[in-house]
Amino acid sequence: MTQGVELTAEQLAGVLERAECLHDADAIEAALNRLGEQITAVMADTRPLVLGVMTGAIVPMGRLLNRLDFPLEIDYIHATRYHKTTTGRELVWLARPQTPLRDRHVLIVDDILDEGHTFRGLIDECLEHGAASVHTAVLADKPNAGRVPGLAADFVGLTVPERYVFGAGMDYKGYLRNVDAIYAADPADED
Ligand SMILES: O=P(O)(O)OC[C@H]1O[C@H](OP(=O)(O)OP(=O)(O)O)[C@H](O)[C@@H]1O
Numbered sequence: 001m002t003q004g005v006e007l008t009a010e011q012l013a014g015v016l017e018r019a020e021c022l023h024d025a026d027a028i029e030a031a032l033n034r035l036g037e038q039i040t041a042v043m044a045d046t047r048p049l050v051l052g053v054m055t056g057a058i059v060p061m062g063r064l065l066n067r068l069d070f071p072l073e074i075d076y077i078h079a080t081r082y083h084k085t086t087t088g089r090e091l092v093w094l095a096r097p098q099t100p101l102r103d104r105h106v107l108i109v110d111d112i113l114d115e116g117h118t119f120r121g122l123i124d125e126c127l128e129h130g131a132a133s134v135h136t137a138v139l140a141d142k143p144n145a146g147r148v149p150g151l152a153a154d155f156v157g158l159t160v161p162e163r164y165v166f167g168a169g170m171d172y173k174g175y176l177r178n179v180d181a182i183y184a185a186d187p188a189d190e191d
Pocket residue numbers: 053054055056057079080081082083084088110111112113114115116117118119171
Protein backbone atom coordinates (compact mmCIF):
# COMPACT_ATOMS: atom_id res chain seq x y z
CA MET A 1 0.00 0.00 0.00
CA THR A 2 1.23 3.51 -0.75
CA GLN A 3 1.11 6.07 1.97
CA GLY A 4 -1.48 8.75 1.14
CA VAL A 5 -0.61 12.41 1.47
CA GLU A 6 -3.50 14.79 1.97
CA LEU A 7 -2.92 18.04 0.09
CA THR A 8 -5.57 20.58 -0.79
CA ALA A 9 -5.85 22.33 -4.15
CA GLU A 10 -4.84 25.52 -2.38
CA GLN A 11 -1.70 23.94 -0.91
CA LEU A 12 -0.74 22.52 -4.31
CA ALA A 13 -1.24 25.89 -5.98
CA GLY A 14 1.14 27.34 -3.38
CA VAL A 15 3.77 24.66 -4.07
CA LEU A 16 3.58 25.45 -7.80
CA GLU A 17 3.72 29.21 -7.22
CA ARG A 18 6.82 28.96 -5.00
CA ALA A 19 8.58 26.47 -7.29
CA GLU A 20 11.29 27.39 -9.78
CA CYS A 21 10.71 26.46 -13.43
CA LEU A 22 13.79 24.58 -14.68
CA HIS A 23 12.61 23.38 -18.11
CA ASP A 24 9.53 24.75 -19.86
CA ALA A 25 7.17 22.91 -22.23
CA ASP A 26 9.28 23.75 -25.31
CA ALA A 27 12.43 22.40 -23.67
CA ILE A 28 10.63 19.16 -22.81
CA GLU A 29 9.36 18.83 -26.36
CA ALA A 30 12.87 19.33 -27.75
CA ALA A 31 14.32 16.83 -25.25
CA LEU A 32 11.75 14.21 -26.26
CA ASN A 33 12.64 14.79 -29.93
CA ARG A 34 16.32 14.24 -29.15
CA LEU A 35 15.55 11.14 -27.10
CA GLY A 36 13.43 9.73 -29.92
CA GLU A 37 16.23 10.24 -32.43
CA GLN A 38 18.92 8.76 -30.19
CA ILE A 39 16.86 5.69 -29.26
CA THR A 40 15.90 5.15 -32.90
CA ALA A 41 19.54 5.25 -33.96
CA VAL A 42 20.47 2.52 -31.49
CA MET A 43 17.36 0.34 -31.19
CA ALA A 44 15.32 0.57 -34.41
CA ASP A 45 16.43 -2.85 -35.63
CA THR A 46 16.07 -4.69 -32.31
CA ARG A 47 12.24 -5.06 -32.06
CA PRO A 48 12.55 -3.95 -28.41
CA LEU A 49 10.28 -4.50 -25.48
CA VAL A 50 9.72 -1.03 -24.02
CA LEU A 51 9.03 -1.19 -20.28
CA GLY A 52 7.54 1.86 -18.56
CA VAL A 53 8.23 2.19 -14.85
CA MET A 54 4.95 3.10 -13.26
CA THR A 55 3.79 5.56 -12.25
CA GLY A 56 6.20 8.26 -13.31
CA ALA A 57 6.82 6.87 -16.79
CA ILE A 58 3.23 7.40 -17.91
CA VAL A 59 3.75 10.92 -19.25
CA PRO A 60 7.24 10.67 -20.81
CA MET A 61 6.68 7.16 -22.14
CA GLY A 62 3.43 8.07 -23.90
CA ARG A 63 5.06 11.10 -25.47
CA LEU A 64 8.21 9.22 -26.43
CA LEU A 65 6.40 6.32 -28.09
CA ASN A 66 5.02 8.68 -30.75
CA ARG A 67 8.60 9.40 -31.71
CA LEU A 68 9.69 5.76 -32.08
CA ASP A 69 8.67 4.80 -35.60
CA PHE A 70 9.75 1.14 -35.68
CA PRO A 71 8.37 -2.21 -34.45
CA LEU A 72 8.27 -2.51 -30.67
CA GLU A 73 6.18 -3.97 -27.86
CA ILE A 74 5.10 -2.21 -24.69
CA ASP A 75 4.73 -3.49 -21.14
CA TYR A 76 5.15 -2.01 -17.70
CA ILE A 77 6.90 -2.54 -14.41
CA HIS A 78 5.60 -1.13 -11.19
CA ALA A 79 8.29 -0.59 -8.62
CA THR A 80 8.40 2.29 -6.20
CA ARG A 81 10.68 3.59 -3.48
CA TYR A 82 9.39 7.09 -2.75
CA HIS A 83 5.82 6.15 -1.77
CA LYS A 84 4.43 9.63 -2.52
CA THR A 85 7.05 11.25 -0.29
CA THR A 86 10.22 13.17 -1.19
CA THR A 87 12.65 10.62 0.31
CA GLY A 88 13.63 7.28 -1.24
CA ARG A 89 13.42 4.06 0.75
CA GLU A 90 13.64 0.37 -0.18
CA LEU A 91 12.45 -0.67 -3.66
CA VAL A 92 9.01 -2.27 -3.45
CA TRP A 93 7.78 -4.39 -6.38
CA LEU A 94 4.09 -3.93 -7.20
CA ALA A 95 4.06 -5.56 -10.67
CA ARG A 96 6.64 -7.39 -12.72
CA PRO A 97 6.45 -7.41 -16.55
CA GLN A 98 4.09 -10.04 -17.95
CA THR A 99 5.93 -10.30 -21.29
CA PRO A 100 8.70 -12.94 -21.28
CA LEU A 101 12.05 -11.16 -21.26
CA ARG A 102 14.22 -14.03 -22.48
CA ASP A 103 16.34 -12.96 -25.48
CA ARG A 104 14.53 -9.62 -25.74
CA HIS A 105 16.19 -6.27 -26.18
CA VAL A 106 14.65 -4.22 -23.39
CA LEU A 107 14.31 -0.44 -23.12
CA ILE A 108 13.34 0.73 -19.64
CA VAL A 109 11.74 4.19 -19.65
CA ASP A 110 11.33 6.35 -16.57
CA ASP A 111 10.68 9.96 -15.68
CA ILE A 112 13.76 10.50 -13.51
CA LEU A 113 17.04 8.89 -12.56
CA ASP A 114 17.97 10.01 -9.06
CA GLU A 115 20.05 7.76 -6.76
CA GLY A 116 19.62 4.91 -9.21
CA HIS A 117 18.38 2.15 -6.91
CA THR A 118 15.23 1.76 -9.00
CA PHE A 119 17.15 1.30 -12.28
CA ARG A 120 19.73 -0.95 -10.61
CA GLY A 121 16.95 -3.27 -9.36
CA LEU A 122 15.08 -3.23 -12.67
CA ILE A 123 18.15 -3.81 -14.85
CA ASP A 124 19.24 -6.72 -12.66
CA GLU A 125 15.72 -8.20 -12.78
CA CYS A 126 15.63 -8.01 -16.60
CA LEU A 127 19.05 -9.62 -16.94
CA GLU A 128 18.14 -12.36 -14.44
CA HIS A 129 15.14 -13.15 -16.63
CA GLY A 130 17.31 -13.57 -19.71
CA ALA A 131 17.05 -10.22 -21.52
CA ALA A 132 19.51 -10.04 -24.43
CA SER A 133 20.27 -6.39 -23.65
CA VAL A 134 18.90 -3.68 -21.38
CA HIS A 135 18.96 0.03 -22.24
CA THR A 136 17.57 2.81 -20.08
CA ALA A 137 15.98 6.15 -20.99
CA VAL A 138 14.96 8.98 -18.67
CA LEU A 139 13.43 12.34 -19.27
CA ALA A 140 15.34 13.84 -16.33
CA ASP A 141 18.74 12.89 -14.93
CA LYS A 142 19.63 14.20 -11.46
CA PRO A 143 23.37 13.58 -10.93
CA ASN A 144 24.12 13.31 -7.21
CA ALA A 145 26.66 11.99 -4.73
CA GLY A 146 24.30 9.25 -3.58
CA ARG A 147 24.13 7.66 -7.06
CA VAL A 148 24.61 3.89 -7.22
CA PRO A 149 28.27 3.56 -8.35
CA GLY A 150 28.68 3.18 -12.11
CA LEU A 151 25.01 3.68 -12.89
CA ALA A 152 24.06 6.05 -15.74
CA ALA A 153 21.14 6.13 -18.15
CA ASP A 154 21.86 5.30 -21.79
CA PHE A 155 19.50 8.01 -23.05
CA VAL A 156 18.96 11.26 -21.11
CA GLY A 157 16.53 14.02 -22.03
CA LEU A 158 17.38 16.79 -19.56
CA THR A 159 19.54 17.32 -16.50
CA VAL A 160 18.09 18.63 -13.26
CA PRO A 161 19.89 19.91 -10.16
CA GLU A 162 19.99 18.08 -6.84
CA ARG A 163 16.61 19.39 -5.68
CA TYR A 164 13.17 17.82 -5.49
CA VAL A 165 11.63 18.23 -8.93
CA PHE A 166 8.17 17.65 -10.30
CA GLY A 167 6.12 17.91 -13.50
CA ALA A 168 6.30 16.04 -16.86
CA GLY A 169 5.42 12.80 -15.06
CA MET A 170 7.33 13.42 -11.84
CA ASP A 171 5.24 13.84 -8.74
CA TYR A 172 5.19 16.15 -5.79
CA LYS A 173 3.83 13.89 -3.03
CA GLY A 174 1.66 12.09 -5.56
CA TYR A 175 0.43 15.24 -7.35
CA LEU A 176 1.51 17.62 -10.12
CA ARG A 177 2.69 14.90 -12.54
CA ASN A 178 0.42 16.51 -15.16
CA VAL A 179 2.20 19.89 -15.17
CA ASP A 180 3.78 20.50 -18.61
CA ALA A 181 7.14 21.81 -17.37
CA ILE A 182 9.77 20.66 -14.89
CA TYR A 183 9.93 22.59 -11.62
CA ALA A 184 12.15 22.45 -8.55
CA ALA A 185 10.15 22.63 -5.35
CA ASP A 186 10.95 25.45 -2.97
CA PRO A 187 13.25 24.05 -0.23
CA ALA A 188 10.54 24.86 2.32
CA ASP A 189 8.19 22.49 0.46
CA GLU A 190 10.64 19.60 0.34
CA ASP A 191 9.78 17.99 3.71
O1 LIG B 1 16.83 6.73 -8.92
P1 LIG B 1 15.96 6.51 -7.73
O2 LIG B 1 16.45 7.26 -6.50
O3 LIG B 1 15.70 5.07 -7.44
O4 LIG B 1 14.59 7.24 -8.02
C1 LIG B 1 13.95 7.20 -9.27
C2 LIG B 1 12.59 6.59 -9.13
O5 LIG B 1 11.81 7.34 -8.22
C3 LIG B 1 10.56 7.66 -8.81
O6 LIG B 1 9.65 6.64 -8.60
P2 LIG B 1 8.81 6.52 -7.27
O7 LIG B 1 9.38 5.46 -6.39
O8 LIG B 1 8.64 7.88 -6.64
O9 LIG B 1 7.43 6.03 -7.81
P3 LIG B 1 6.49 6.79 -8.87
O10 LIG B 1 6.99 6.41 -10.23
O11 LIG B 1 5.13 6.25 -8.59
O12 LIG B 1 6.60 8.28 -8.62
C4 LIG B 1 10.89 7.76 -10.28
O13 LIG B 1 9.73 7.58 -11.08
C5 LIG B 1 11.88 6.66 -10.48
O14 LIG B 1 11.26 5.40 -10.78
